[in-house]
Amino acid sequence: MTRRRTAAAAALLALLLPLPLAAAGTAAAGTPAAGTAAAADSPSAAERSRPAVQLPRPTGRFAVGREDLHLVDRSRTDPWAGSGPRELMVTMRYPARRDTGSAARYLTREEARLLLVDRGLDQAIPVETLAGTASASRTGARPVAGRHPLVVLSPGFTVHRATLTALAEDLASRGYVVAAVDHAHESVGTAFPGGRVLTCLACDKAEETGMRAVSDNRARDVSFLLDRLTGPHPAWRHAGLIDPGRIAMAGHSIGGASAIAAMAADPRIRAGVNMDGGNATPVPANGLGGRPFLLLGAQQRGPGGNATWDRDWPLLDGWKRWITFDGSDHFTFSDFPAIGEQLGLNDPETPLPGARSVELTRRYVGAFLDRHLRGESRPVLDGPSAGAPEVRFHAP
Numbered sequence: 001m002t003r004r005r006t007a008a009a010a011a012l013l014a015l016l017l018p019l020p021l022a023a024a025g026t027a028a029a030g031t032p033a034a035g036t037a038a039a040a041d042s043p044s045a046a047e048r049s050r051p052a053v054q055l056p057r058p059t060g061r062f063a064v065g066r067e068d069l070h071l072v073d074r075s076r077t078d079p080w081a082g083s084g085p086r087e088l089m090v091t092m093r094y095p096a097r098r099d100t101g102s103a104a105r106y107l108t109r110e111e112a113r114l115l116l117v118d119r120g121l122d123q124a125i126p127v128e129t130l131a132g133t134a135s136a137s138r139t140g141a142r143p144v145a146g147r148h149p150l151v152v153l154s155p156g157f158t159v160h161r162a163t164l165t166a167l168a169e170d171l172a173s174r175g176y177v178v179a180a181v182d183h184a185h186e187s188v189g190t191a192f193p194g195g196r197v198l199t200c201l202a203c204d205k206a207e208e209t210g211m212r213a214v215s216d217n218r219a220r221d222v223s224f225l226l227d228r229l230t231g232p233h234p235a236w237r238h239a240g241l242i243d244p245g246r247i248a249m250a251g252h253s254i255g256g257a258s259a260i261a262a263m264a265a266d267p268r269i270r271a272g273v274n275m276d277g278g279n280a281t282p283v284p285a286n287g288l289g290g291r292p293f294l295l296l297g298a299q300q301r302g303p304g305g306n307a308t309w310d311r312d313w314p315l316l317d318g319w320k321r322w323i324t325f326d327g328s329d330h331f332t333f334s335d336f337p338a339i340g341e342q343l344g345l346n347d348p349e350t351p352l353p354g355a356r357s358v359e360l361t362r363r364y365v366g367a368f369l370d371r372h373l374r375g376e377s378r379p380v381l382d383g384p385s386a387g388a389p390e391v392r393f394h395a396p
Contacts (some may be wrong), residue, residue, distance in 0.1 A: 052134040054343045055166045055335060056358045060173030063230030065096030065141035066104045069236055070193050073224045080185035080201040087198075088188055088221055091161055093172040094143050094241055101141030106133035108163050110197050115160065122245055125343065133339060144175075144237050149246035149373040152222055152262075153180040154255030156277075156334065157214065158200055160187050163334045164252060170362045174345045176369065179229065183221050186214065188283070189210045202390040211280035213256050219261035219281070223251060226268055246270065246373040250365060252333050253277040256296075260312075263288050266349050271372040273365055275333035279308035287317030295322040296361070298329050300394070313396050319372070321381060322394040325360055326372075327352035333361045352390060360388065 058064060069090040074087040085306040094205035107115070116122040151171055153164045161180040168178040182190045185201040192198055206214055228235040230244040248271040249259040256274030263269045263282035273294045293316050295309055309322065325332060340346070341354030352360075367378035379385075383393055 005206055017036060018145070019072060022189070024252065029378070042213060048353075051337050052132050053129060054134045055136070055169070055338060055356055058136050058170045058173030059362065060095075060170065060175065061077035062095035062144055062173050063098045063100070063138060064169045064172045065094045065101060065134045065140055065143055065238075066137035066139050067094075067236070067238070071225065071228055071235055073221075076220065076224075078184060080205055081207075086224070087184045087192060087222070088225060089184075089192060090225065090273075091168070091180045092236055092238070093106035093137060093156055093168050093178040093180070094238060095146075095148060095175050095177075096138060096141035096143055101138030102378040103136070104137040104139045105131060106135060106165065106191075107131045107160060107300045108191045108197075111162075111189045111191055111366055114197070114199070118158065118188040129343070130339070131173040135165050143241055146175075146241065147243040148175055148177045148241050149248070149369065150177045150179065150242045150244075151227065152247070152249040154218055154222070154249070154251035154258050155182070155187070155254055156251075156253030157186060157211075158188050158203060159334070160190060163336065164390075166335050166338060166358045167250075167333075167365060171366060171369070172368060174372075177227050179225060180223060198298070207240055211254060211257075211278075212386070215281040217259045218255070219265045222258070222269075223266045226266065230268075241361075242391070244268070248272065248369055248373055250369075251275065251277065253330065254280060257281060257308075260288075263291060266268075271369065273368060275361070275365075276330050278306060279312050282308070283312040284314040285315065286311075287315050290318040291369070292372045294320070296333065296362070296364060297322070297324045298332055299326050300392070310396055322396065323364060324392045324394065325352060325357070326392065328357065328391040332357045334353075339387070356390070360391065 021340050052305040069092060071088045071090060078086045080085050083292050107390050109127055109131050113127045115123055116130060142202050150196045153168055154161050155161050162183040164180055168180050171178050184198050188200050229239055230240055247268050249269050250273035252275045254277055256277035259272035259274055260279055260283055264284050271292045273296060275296045275300050296308060327350060332352060337354035337357045367380050370376040371378045371381060
């Protein structure tokens with residue numbers, strides 16, 4: 001890059017930029033995760049006393065409950081480790097009653113440390129600052145009775161499921177159950193039960209297998225997750241909240257691309273959202289059975305902006321939109337811009353403010369889900385509006 005950046009902007013880019021590739025059974029006891037992952041849910045008294053970075057508050061009328069699950073698929077060998085069963089860590093969020101539960105932390109200390117080291121920010125940002133990011137999630141909160149649509153969220157390659165917290169919390173506050181998934185060995189650090197922190201074995205192996213192996217494998221993860229959440233012996237104690245006839249998947253980067261792979265493999269997923277991910281797994285030649293799909297991308301640079309989206313757009317055979325945000329970049333659709341903005345790490349080449357990034361992502365993803373899982377009219381999806389001048393609708 002030839003243009004010089006400020007030190008703060010460079011630091012933000014270190015946090016936001018993915019590794020090169022990112023550009024492109026049974027439950028364990030069927031209970032909340034034990035060991036490191038569960039013990040770190042609640043911040044210590046010392047950490048609660050520190051000033052915290054605050055994610056934007058959810059917009060819905062419900063409080064947000066949270067519970068972590070550790071799921072083990074003993075029918076599959078982990079493709080990255082080459083041994084042992086396939087494991088998932090899942091954060092369930094759900095509409096909850098206010099004034100119940102206790103505050104949940106954003107990341108464990110070790111998860112936060114590994115993320116900061118990976119981005120070269122471990123000397124610039126204290127581990128406690130990132131780990132203690134304040135959010136609306138409450139562990140042990142009493143759920144709001146009823147049957148709610150389920151949304152599965154899959155994060156970008158190398159990053160933790162927590163990076164989609166602002167979106168997950170907003171959906172839960174508006175009456176959705178949300179399952180955010182960490183796929184084992186696909187982040188730089190995820191805490192699992194028994195004091196284990198699994199690192200990114202896939203980061204090296206995907207250079208040989210290609211990113212389609214990642215998205216296809218995540219599709220299998222999601223089908224297993226749906227089995228464990230909606231099957232006859234569910235792994236989650238509040239599984240009765242889920243309406244199995246109203247399921248969608250959304251994801252960021254390769255997580256968004258995986259929504260296509262998952263929909264192609266599993267007809268239970270009625271709608272999908274890809275937030276700025278190249279389609280490593282193409283849309284099948286016969287489409288997605290008329291199911292709706294939203295492509296939500298960063299600011300387009302040049303005609304088309306994304307070659308795989310150009311390729312696959314004609315094959316999306318249901319309701320579809322291709323929407324981009326001016327002044328955005330790859331990680332606009334995650335929590336990172338909102339966190340970086342509060343730390344004074346602003347990137348002049350991505351002028352869309354962090355809080356606005358969260359607001360727009362919530363608005364358009366939420367409207368899409370309302371329309372296709374609840375049958376509600378959402379005119380914001382029909383075209384440009386005066387209240388969102390940054391938003392562009394494309395018809396390749």
